[in-house]
Amino acid sequence: MTELPANATKRLKTMAISAGAAVVGVADAAAFDAHAPARHRPADLLPGARTVVVVGGAQPRAGDWVATSPWLLSTMGTTERIQGVGRRLAQSIESELGYYALYVPPGTASGDTPFLSLMLAAELAGLGSRSLAGPILNREHGFMYWSAVITTAPLEVDGPETAPACPAPPCREMWEREHTTPCLRVCPLHEGGCLAGRLEDGRAVRTGYDAARCNTRVHTHWVGGFQKVLEETLNEPDREKRKMLVYGDFMTRTLWAITYSSTNIAQCFECMRVCPAAHGLKEMR
Ligand code: SF4
Ligand code: SF4
Incomplete structure (x- = not known):
């Protein structure tokens, strides 16, 4: 096995950004052990796995979020674009660094459990944290699509982020005023929706989620x-x-x-559409 050059992680990250990723991070493969089920951990998929490179991007644009037709977001299929970046990273790790690299395919071996949870990978790579509504939110860009590469390369790892994007300041204010948040109000579990939760000491606590019902709406x-x-x-x-x-x-x-689409196109974005943390920080005119 070739030695890993000192600047290998930095160069790989620069390459990911120039290939189209908005964010890139590296998770320790062993960190999945405490969170992921057996057969869905990096070393279960690639023997000798040491790190997982995660890229995020290809998210809806500001204009997509405010578009008047709810069907618009469901027909874009931009997830493919970030998967292309993942494939390129895998190729680069093998050809330039000489370590095994396994691009995590977006499908499943059976049922609904992914080969490797990309949301968990994004969290462990420090790229975002889980929101009350469910998706991982990045502090700068909000809701994103993810792709990951498992590798035997001993890249420098990033730790999970400590300050979550959720709950956003307007959600904290709304909770003080109305005892609800935008996502809880748009899809309330007790009224035929899927989400239940509360804010406690400024942190989001999820108390209920009807995954089966959400699934029928996301994958209508x-x-x-x-x-x-x-x-x-x-x-x-x-x-x-x-x-x-x-x-x-x-x-x-x-x-x-x-x-x-070779992968799934989500068809319900309502909790993310109303989420102040989901659309990135830049104000549009
Ligand atoms: S994706 Fe749709 S159905 Fe699922 S929790 Fe969000 S608003 Fe509810
Ligand atoms: S609407 Fe507020 S509470 Fe709900 S996911 Fe977004 S930031 Fe979190």
Whole structure:
């Protein structure tokens, strides 16, 4: 194995930024052991894994967040762009540094559990922290998409960040006034939504999350919906109704979403749309 040059981590990070990442960090592979389930830790996927390089970016633009159509965000599929940066990093680690590099694919081996949690990887690499609504939020850029590379290279690691973006100052003020926050108000668990929580000593405490319900809204037009309508179509004896199921708007949108993207396109962004910490710090005119 080749020696790692002293400036290897810095050079790799510079390369990630010039390839399109907005943020980049390195997590210690061993740090996953306390948080990730067995078979979903770096060393389970790549023998001898030492570090995990994480990149974030390709997030919606300020204009996307304020667009009047809720469908707009669900049809952009920008996650692919940050995955391209991850692949390039893996290639660079192997060709320039001479260490094994495994690009973490965005899919799953089975069920819903990812090969490696990219949100956990982003947290451990110091790029953000989990919000009351769920997604990891970066302090400067807010909501982002993530990609990661597991490697045997002993890169310099970053520690998890200590000051979370959530709760944002306007959420603290809202809690004082109304005992709720924007995300809790837009999707309340006790009224058919998915989120429950509170602010305690200025920190967000999540007390409930209906993952199954959220999943049906985030992935309305996706594989599960396709399978369900396909089964109904096969069981439907009426020819006209079969036609409606196959050619209707739901199936059309679903097929469009599936074939357009190799990975998932989220279809509900409402908790992030109203979140003051999700859209980055720069004010737009
Ligand atoms: S993504 Fe949508 S359904 Fe899920 S918690 Fe956020 S607002 Fe609720
Ligand atoms: S709206 Fe955003 S910052 Fe505020 S509590 Fe919810 S997730 Fe946290």
